[in-house]
Amino acid sequence: MKFEPVAPIRAYERIVEQIEEAVVSGRLKPGERLPGERELMTQFGVGRSTVREALRVLQAAELIRSRPGDPRGPEVLAASPAALHRSMHRLARADHVGLAELLQFRMVLDGSAHLLAAQLRTDDDLSALDTALAAMRAGAEEGFEQFSHADVAFHETIARASRNPLLVVSAEVVRGVVLELIEDKLSHARDRSALMQSWLAHHAEVLEAVHAADGELAARLARRALYDNYAEYVPEEQRALLTPLL
Amino acid sequence: MKFEPVAPIRAYERIVEQIEEAVVSGRLKPGERLPGERELMTQFGVGRSTVREALRVLQAAELIRSRPGDPRGPEVLAASPAALHRSMHRLARADHVGLAELLQFRMVLDGSAHLLAAQLRTDDDLSALDTALAAMRAGAEEGFEQFSHADVAFHETIARASRNPLLVVSAEVVRGVVLELIEDKLSHARDRSALMQSWLAHHAEVLEAVHAADGELAARLARRALYDNYAEYVPEEQRALLTPLL
DNA sequence: GCAAGTACACTGGTCAGACCAGTAGCCTGA
DNA sequence: TCAGGCTACTGGTCTGACCAGTGTACTTGC
Numbered sequence: 003m004k005f006e007p008v009a010p011i012r013a014y015e016r017i018v019e020q021i022e023e024a025v026v027s028g029r030l031k032p033g034e035r036l037p038g039e040r041e042l043m044t045q046f047g048v049g050r051s052t053v054r055e056a057l058r059v060l061q062a063a064e065l066i067r068s069r070p071g072d073p074r075g076p077e078v079l080a081a082s083p084a085a086l087h088r089s090m091h092r093l094a095r096a097d098h099v100g101l102a103e104l105l106q107f108r109m110v111l112d113g114s115a116h117l118l119a120a121q122l123r124t125d126d127d128l129s130a131l132d133t134a135l136a137a138m139r140a141g142a143e144e145g146f147e148q149f150s151h152a153d154v155a156f157h158e159t160i161a162r163a164s165r166n167p168l169l170v171v172s173a174e175v176v177r178g179v180v181l182e183l184i185e186d187k188l189s190h191a192r193d194r195s196a197l198m199q200s201w202l203a204h205h206a207e208v209l210e211a212v213h214a215a216d217g218e219l220a221a222r223l224a225r226r227a228l229y230d231n232y233a234e235y236v237p238e239e240q241r242a243l244l245t246p247l248l
Numbered sequence: 249m250k251f252e253p254v255a256p257i258r259a260y261e262r263i264v265e266q267i268e269e270a271v272v273s274g275r276l277k278p279g280e281r282l283p284g285e286r287e288l289m290t291q292f293g294v295g296r297s298t299v300r301e302a303l304r305v306l307q308a309a310e311l312i313r314s315r316p317g318d319p320r321g322p323e324v325l326a327a328s329p330a331a332l333h334r335s336m337h338r339l340a341r342a343d344h345v346g347l348a349e350l351l352q353f354r355m356v357l358d359g360s361a362h363l364l365a366a367q368l369r370t371d372d373d374l375s376a377l378d379t380a381l382a383a384m385r386a387g388a389e390e391g392f393e394q395f396s397h398a399d400v401a402f403h404e405t406i407a408r409a410s411r412n413p414l415l416v417v418s419a420e421v422v423r424g425v426v427l428e429l430i431e432d433k434l435s436h437a438r439d440r441s442a443l444m445q446s447w448l449a450h451h452a453e454v455l456e457a458v459h460a461a462d463g464e465l466a467a468r469l470a471r472r473a474l475y476d477n478y479a480e481y482v483p484e485e486q487r488a489l490l491t492p493l494l
Numbered sequence: 495g496c497a498a499g500t501a502c503a504c505t506g507g508t509c510a511g512a513c514c515a516g517t518a519g520c521c522t523g524a
Numbered sequence: 525t526c527a528g529g530c531t532a533c534t535g536g537t538c539t540g541a542c543c544a545g546t547g548t549a550c551t552t553g554c
Contacts, residue, residue, distance in 0.1 A: 010536095012537095013536080022338075026338055026342045027341075028342075038504080048537075051297055051300070051536090052536080052537060052538080054297070058260070058304045058305055059304055059305070059308045062304075062309065063334075065338075068506065069506075070505055070506035070544075070545060071506070071545045072504095072505060072545095072547075073503080073547060081338070081339055083339065085335040085338070085339075088309075089331040089334075089335045090414075092327070092331070093327055093329065093331075093332055094414070095272045096272045096274075097327040099414060103412050103414055106415075110356070110357075110360040114356040114360070117493075118493075122488075122489070122492065165349075165489060167344075168349055168350065169352075169356070172353075172418070176414075243364075243412070246367040246368065247363075256507095256545095258506095258507065258508090259507080259508070260507085286533090286535095289509095294508075294509080296509080296511095297507090297508065297510095298507080298508060300535085301507095303535095315516095315517085315534085316515075316535035316536060317518075318517065318533095318534060318535080319517075319519080319532080319534060
């Protein structure tokens with residue numbers, strides 16, 4: 003005989019449950035509006051503070067957004083990875099997750115994305131990738147920031163070609179967290195133009211493998227590129243974590 | 249000349265920022281207590297409802313927990329993947345992410361975990377894995393639920409042996425979401441004992457590869473095992489997403 | 495008739511004050 | 525010494541109020 007631990011259920015939690023259920027089940031679609039707070043408090047039969055606490059939670063989860071003055075009421079938002087990003091970011095900062103682990107994880111995700119992209123890509127994907135690489139070449143002339151944006155776009159195109167939204171989102175999130183951790187070091191990098199040339203060469207190589215539909219090769223090259231470009235920022239004694247992926 | 253879009257910053261948001269910063273930076277450690285709401289409202293110079301909305305947000309992010317009646321105040325929690333789990337779960341439900349994509353992602357994560365585990369495992373890891381497999385054998389005699397728990401434990405041991413907390417957490421989350429999606433189908437499965445025997449065989453094989461430090465083999469076997477056991481629940485026309493990983 | 499401008503009703507954000515159920519820890523009495 | 529009750533305080537909720545800001549409908553001037 004086993005019993006479950008009980009916890010008192012607060013009123014605002016039940017409101018969150020009801021609205022969340024309506025949103026994730028699709029009964030409330032993005033762009034639709036919730037009733038205003040005063041209306042909700044009569045519908046749920048609670049005080050306004052209770053309604054507001056529930057809305058705060060839903061807002062923190064990026065499910066709704068409310069703006070003062072708008073008589074149409076709080077807006078239901080489209081699903082977005084923003085909340086996932088925040089959770090992962092917090093976990094990475096708090097849970098003694100260092101650059102080594104993040105980079106390792108990124109090598110895993112990016113490698114897999116390349117593997118899948120190489121084998122599942124359509125002709126549209128290929129031309130989008132060609133365009134993205136060309137944009138990187140052009141960006142290298144204009145400055146580091148443009149180049150960086152083009153680089154991100156390239157990786158996103160690869161991720162989308164893998165046909166897996168989870169992979170897209172996770173890769174995006176991890177990339178963001180990695181970049182945040184090293185952006186200061188990167189901005190002090192000595193020879194940026196050499197950096198950009200190195201990245202360009204790596205990307206061209208990878209793209210060739212994707213064209214050839216050689217998933218294994220594309221994955222290995224992508225992981226190697228990450229290693230070559232970022233490993234120097236990882237403490238030497240932790241690089242052993244990364245080498246098994248090469 | 250470019251300008252940033254501005255959004256009004258609400259009072260509760262700045263409170264969230266301050267407390268969150270203190271928590272994730274480690275200035276407030278798990279188990280420590282925040283001042284009570286009435287004390288916080290004087291410290292921040294705002295009303296109690298504002299303080300409460302901030303605490304609600306932090307509570308939704310699993311950073312703190314408050315219980316009525318406790319004179320020590322809200323408790324700072326240890327970092328946990330619960331918030332990540334919720335975000336990913338919501339995204340999977342709302343963002344038309346189906347079983348195929350989830351399973352594909354799980355094959356990626358589990359495969360990589362096996363790869364890393366096989367190459368980074370210590371002797372302690374190996375004996376823990378041996379114990380976990382023995383527990384699965386024993387569980388198979390006792391019933392499906394025990395077996396299932398032992399199976400989860402085995403995968404977690406593998407993930408931990410990969411030495412990457414992000415991999416541990418993500419794999420755990422995705423496994424949970426996959427299981428939630430098919431638990432009803434699984435509970436109606438015809439021949440559970442055959443299922444369990446098949447899983448056992450797969451795990452034994454994988455473990456052998458881990459012992460032999462053959463990462464590639466362990467990864468391939470792990471992905472194959474997932475495919476063999478779960479692909480039948482994936483619509484046939486989507487299985488092409490999974491085969492590139494075999 | 496129509497565009498520009500204004501007024502208003504209503505929104506969410508915040509505050510103050512109150513009450514309640516429930517708890518931790520003290521304090522008392524045996 | 526210790527079990528029991530007491531109490532001051534907690535967080536959860538409600539009411540009612542005010543404010544700055546917004547969208548809409550109406551008015552005004554052309």
